[in-house]
Amino acid sequence: MNTDREDLLDDPRLTAVGLLAEAYTGLMNRLAAQFDEHRLSQVEFEVLMRLARSPGKRLRMTDLAGQTTLSTSGVTRVVDRMERSGLVCREACPSDRRSSYAVITEAGSQRIAEVLPGHLELLQKWYVGMLPTDQLTQLLDSLRTIRDAVNPCAAAGSAETAQPA
Amino acid sequence: MNTDREDLLDDPRLTAVGLLAEAYTGLMNRLAAQFDEHRLSQVEFEVLMRLARSPGKRLRMTDLAGQTTLSTSGVTRVVDRMERSGLVCREACPSDRRSSYAVITEAGSQRIAEVLPGHLELLQKWYVGMLPTDQLTQLLDSLRTIRDAVNPCAAAGSAETAQPA
DNA sequence: AGCAGGCACTTGACAGAGCAACTATTGCCG
DNA sequence: CGGCAATAGTTGCTCTGTCAAGTGCCTGCT
Numbered sequence: 001m002n003t004d005r006e007d008l009l010d011d012p013r014l015t016a017v018g019l020l021a022e023a024y025t026g027l028m029n030r031l032a033a034q035f036d037e038h039r040l041s042q043v044e045f046e047v048l049m050r051l052a053r054s055p056g057k058r059l060r061m062t063d064l065a066g067q068t069t070l071s072t073s074g075v076t077r078v079v080d081r082m083e084r085s086g087l088v089c090r091e092a093c094p095s096d097r098r099s100s101y102a103v104i105t106e107a108g109s110q111r112i113a114e115v116l117p118g119h120l121e122l123l124q125k126w127y128v129g130m131l132p133t134d135q136l137t138q139l140l141d142s143l144r145t146i147r148d149a150v151n152p153c154a155a156a157g158s159a160e161t162a163q164p165a
Numbered sequence: 166m167n168t169d170r171e172d173l174l175d176d177p178r179l180t181a182v183g184l185l186a187e188a189y190t191g192l193m194n195r196l197a198a199q200f201d202e203h204r205l206s207q208v209e210f211e212v213l214m215r216l217a218r219s220p221g222k223r224l225r226m227t228d229l230a231g232q233t234t235l236s237t238s239g240v241t242r243v244v245d246r247m248e249r250s251g252l253v254c255r256e257a258c259p260s261d262r263r264s265s266y267a268v269i270t271e272a273g274s275q276r277i278a279e280v281l282p283g284h285l286e287l288l289q290k291w292y293v294g295m296l297p298t299d300q301l302t303q304l305l306d307s308l309r310t311i312r313d314a315v316n317p318c319a320a321a322g323s324a325e326t327a328q329p330a
Numbered sequence: 331a332g333c334a335g336g337c338a339c340t341t342g343a344c345a346g347a348g349c350a351a352c353t354a355t356t357g358c359c360g
Numbered sequence: 361c362g363g364c365a366a367t368a369g370t371t372g373c374t375c376t377g378t379c380a381a382g383t384g385c386c387t388g389c390t
Contacts, residue, residue: 008278008281008282008285009217009218011281011285012236013289014214014285014286014288014293015305016288016293016294016301017192019305019308019309019312020308022312022316022319023309023311023312023315023316024185024189024318025316026312026315026316027182027185027279027315029315029316030315043346043347049367053174054312058242060368061368061370062363062367062368062369069190070347070348071348072206072369072370073347073348073349073354073369074252074347074348076248076369076371077370078346084318085264093368096367097354097355097356097368098354098356098368099367099368099369100369112174114175114381115174115286116173117173119275120173120176120178121292122246123178123182124178126311126315127182127311127315128178128181131310131312133305135303138300138304138307139307139308140181140301141300142301142303143185143250144187144188144302145295145296146191146192146295146296147184147187147188147191149291149295150192150194150195150292151191197340208376225338226339227339235377236377236379237338237339237340238341238379239376240339241341242340242376242377243377246376249374258338261338262338262385263338263339263341263384263385264337264387265339272370274378
């Protein structure tokens with residue numbers, strides 16, 4: 001009598017989203033171990049990366065929030081912590097006294113330089129290296145399609161724009 | 166003089182992982198709105214799904230932890246909350262008095278039945294429906310490859326095994 | 331049998347993140 | 361110019377989840 005319900009539970013779309021979730025979270029778990037070694041959290045790593053790639057090695061708090069998965073108050077707190085550990089510092093925005101910049105410090109840049117080589121190796125080993133080149137290209141294409149639909153903001157501004165060289 | 170560092174920051178592998186992250190988190194954000202409407206969190210939804218799909222509509226706490234992103238203490242707390250709201254209940258394991266089962270209740274099953282149709286629509290709209298069939302197949306293939314490498318446990322036992330019907 | 335070690339689960343203390351409320355600026359509109 | 365809505369950031373409260381320690385139960389070894 002429950003066949004309707006049962007059928008829904010076996011929908012292939014659920015398998016599809018499960019696969020995406022497991023691949024993503026599984027990969028993140030692999031990466032986490034290395035972050036731990038370097039006393040960085042995933043969020044901190046992302047903050048450092050975003051800052052390092054931005055002009056002037058700085059970003060307004062709000063923009064940083066927009067580029068990460070954090071709310072603005074989340075950014076306030078991460079930057080608090082990272083400022084305490086010397087990886088970033090705040091700087092006043094000369095043109096708008098409400099705003100402030102988060103700026104990556106020399107220590108922050110060094111920390112990234114320490115972590116990145118191992119990080120890239122892990123990505124190679126558990127992600128991009130798992131697939132032949134053309135299949136990887138295809139995968140990234142598909143992901144980009146989904147990303148653009150689901151998160152249109154990310155398409156503008158970020159490294160993505162620099163991509164079609 | 167910093168060219169070494171700069172080069173690392175532009176590595177295409179970083180773009181690749183960024184794409185995966187943005188696609189995944191973006192999709193999850195789209196789904197979150199619907200969960201809210203039904204007073205369910207993402208984790209609660211996953212717990213209900215796992216239980217609903219398991220034989221006897223039940224799972225030992227530890228197994229539930231293994232199938233989700235939660236630690237065992239995390240599972241204890243989610244099940245606490247869900248038991249309070251009547252979606253699941255605990256049952257003693259007859260063969261091992263250390264273990265207990267989380268069992269989905271009728272209310273829990275109903276809740277899932279309410280949420281699933283809309284959930285599947287959203288998946289259609291923002292994920293599987295974005296890609297032509299063969300490209301989707303290819304995507305799932307690639308994701309499965311990565312998932313199997315990165316999270317070998319998930320390959321056994323779960324819905325994945327039931328897949329090749 | 332009896333105990334040593336391991337396992338399943340729970341609990342206490344704590345960290346990270348979000349929302350909503352608050353402060354300080356800014357800039358628009360009369 | 362004066363006031364008011366909107367914006368940038370921070371802070372208080374709360375929720376969720378982890379880790380480490382604790383409890384009770386099981387199992388293998390002697």
